[in-house]
Amino acid sequence: MSLRLALYVPLAAALGLTLAPRGVLAAPCADLPNPVIGIGGSASKPLLAKVAAALHAIDAPIDLVYQSPGACFGITYFVDGTKITGTANYWDGDGTEQTCDLPLTGADPDFGMLGVKGTLCEGVDAIPDGIAEFPGPITSWSLIASNDSSQTNISAAAVYFVYGFGAALGQVAPWTVDAELYSRNATSAALIAIALGAGIPPTKFKGIDVGTNQAMISSVGQSLNPEAALGFVSTEVADLNRDTVHTLAYQAPDQSCAYWPDSTATGFDKRNVRDGHYDLWSPYNFYVPVDGGGEITNPETRRLIGFFTGAEPLPDGLPLLDIIIDNGTIPQCAMQVWRDEEIGPLYSLQPDAPCGCYFESRAAGGTDCQACAGDGDCSGDAPVCRHGYCEVI
Amino acid sequence: MPIAYPTVRALALAVGFLGACSNEQVEPPGDDTDDPATSATPTGTPTATEPGTTTTEDPTGTSTSEDTTTDDPPDPITGTTGDPAECETPEGCWSCTPTTHKQHLNACTDATCEPFPNTKDRLPLLEDDGTLPPLP
Numbered sequence: 001m002s003l004r005l006a007l008y009v010p011l012a013a014a015l016g017l018t019l020a021p022r023g024v025l026a027a028p029c030a031d032l033p034n035p036v037i038g039i040g041g042s043a044s045k046p047l048l049a050k051v052a053a054a055l056h057a058i059d060a061p062i063d064l065v066y067q068s069p070g071a072c073f074g075i076t077y078f079v080d081g082t083k084i085t086g087t088a089n090y091w092d093g094d095g096t097e098q099t100c101d102l103p104l105t106g107a108d109p110d111f112g113m114l115g116v117k118g119t120l121c122e123g124v125d126a127i128p129d130g131i132a133e134f135p136g137p138i139t140s141w142s143l144i145a146s147n148d149s150s151q152t153n154i155s156a157a158a159v160y161f162v163y164g165f166g167a168a169l170g171q172v173a174p175w176t177v178d179a180e181l182y183s184r185n186a187t188s189a190a191l192i193a194i195a196l197g198a199g200i201p202p203t204k205f206k207g208i209d210v211g212t213n214q215a216m217i218s219s220v221g222q223s224l225n226p227e228a229a230l231g232f233v234s235t236e237v238a239d240l241n242r243d244t245v246h247t248l249a250y251q252a253p254d255q256s257c258a259y260w261p262d263s264t265a266t267g268f269d270k271r272n273v274r275d276g277h278y279d280l281w282s283p284y285n286f287y288v289p290v291d292g293g294g295e296i297t298n299p300e301t302r303r304l305i306g307f308f309t310g311a312e313p314l315p316d317g318l319p320l321l322d323i324i325i326d327n328g329t330i331p332q333c334a335m336q337v338w339r340d341e342e343i344g345p346l347y348s349l350q351p352d353a354p355c356g357c358y359f360e361s362r363a364a365g366g367t368d369c370q371a372c373a374g375d376g377d378c379s380g381d382a383p384v385c386r387h388g389y390c391e392v393i
Numbered sequence: 394m395p396i397a398y399p400t401v402r403a404l405a406l407a408v409g410f411l412g413a414c415s416n417e418q419v420e421p422p423g424d425d426t427d428d429p430a431t432s433a434t435p436t437g438t439p440t441a442t443e444p445g446t447t448t449t450e451d452p453t454g455t456s457t458s459e460d461t462t463t464d465d466p467p468d469p470i471t472g473t474t475g476d477p478a479e480c481e482t483p484e485g486c487w488s489c490t491p492t493t494h495k496q497h498l499n500a501c502t503d504a505t506c507e508p509f510p511n512t513k514d515r516l517p518l519l520e521d522d523g524t525l526p527p528l529p
Contacts, residue, residue, distance in 0.1 A: 153507045154509060157511045160528075170518065172516055172517075199525070252498055257506035257508045258508060277497075277504060279498060
């Protein structure tokens with residue numbers, strides 16, 4: 001066992017064990033009818049919870065089991081070839097979260113899920129042979145301030161000073177109080193992405209490690225010194241907590257103005273993520289064991305991941321596009337830009353079957369696109385009817 | 394450079410003045426040709442000497458692009474060649490089809506934005522030449 005893993009495993013076990021109430025034995029995860037076990041970050045857990053509930057309604061239901069000790073655990077277990085232990089979560093058909101016990105001897109994860117590329121995790125030099133990466137829905141990352149703070153924007157250079165030097169040493173008012181600089185550890189996808197954006201090595205990122213997304217919301221949102229408080233979470237978590245925190249507009253290097261993920265500070269259209277104005281975004285990546293031909297070895301995992309990638313037709317009962325949008329994440333078909341490196345150069349993207357109009361209508365409650373019942377209702381620059389709206393192809 | 398399409402340029406500038414641009418700029422993936430001067434690399438330390446990060450309250454005219462050429466054929470949508478003289482509005486946004494990382498970040502849009510002043514007043518540890526010092 002590597003030194004890094006020696007550090008990770010006890011932490012993972014400790015985190016897993018905290019999922020079950022003390023003194024209460026959970027049922028074995030292996031007793032679920034058709035378990036598919038994943039591990040990774042907490043940012044993706046709300047999305048997986050919604051998907052897991054819907055998976056009970058399809059033919060040949062899948063019991064999605066997930067342990068969320070931190071994003072980088074979604075790849076490190078495959079790199080080190082170890083087994084996951086402790087407890088994990090699964091969800092009933094109504095979305096109720098349940099807890100189950102993994103085998104004392106450990107279980108092999110069927111997939112890992114993290115919001116950055118696995119090679120950015122400490123100690124992961126390359127994705128191992130036999131493991132493939134499949135990009136999933138897109139998330140963005142939000143630097144957040146309390147709703148009692150007057151701050152509305154921040155730049156990559158400001159992040160460099162605040163999180164690279166520490167609040168007091170960085171001298172960027174009003175974020176100059178070390179006790180109000182909230183952070184995560186270097187296994188957090190949010191930390192890695194924001195660190196990349198600012199040019200800070202993740203291991204040098206300063207701030208108080210609050211451990212979870214929800215603790216981050218609480219720390220920033222309930223700060224007694226709100227003007228000085230700064231933190232970060234995935235944007236979907238920030239959106240769910242707009243009653244206490246707000247996302248700061250972000251100005252990337254090479255950018256002349258700071259933008260929110262949405263086209264306005266109060267919107268939900270994610271337009272600036274989708275068209276490249278908001279730089280802090282990443283696809284969730286699935287890491288899955290594959291055979292020599294690149295096919296996912298576990299047939300149930302192949303189905304699950306295939307639903308996300310389009311390799312498997314969506315079954316009745318699994319409205320995955322709606323689930324992704326309603327979660328605050330972005331389906332690839334709604335993106336107009338893409339990147340091949342984490343927080344790397346952007347290039348234009350034309351999805352094979354775009355869904356930007358439908359995304360806007362569902363996420364933001366309206367769109368300027370023309371509604372349609374079939375291609376006959378569409379013309380000109382948007383001749384194809386998809387999901388009820390005329391799209392370009 | 395001679396302005397080959399004055400009418401289109403005037404229209405582009407007018408659009409820029411309004412802070413609005415079409416989002417119809419789409420092209421196949423894999424065509425990004427950012428050069429090192431304008432690319433954002435995952436491990437690169439941002440430099441505050443870049444035009445986009447040294448703005449004060451007004452981003453006008455701070456966005457320049459070094460990686461476009463004047464020999465390209467006109468853009469089929471805008472009718473421009475990608476020449477900064479044609480594509481950059483006085484407000485500093487990119488009114489032509491974006492083809493580089495920097496152009497995507499600064500493409501004209503009607504989205505709300507607020508410039509963050511990367512100045513010594515706001516970032517006291519900036520070097521005198523506007524660059525970022527090494528981390529402690």
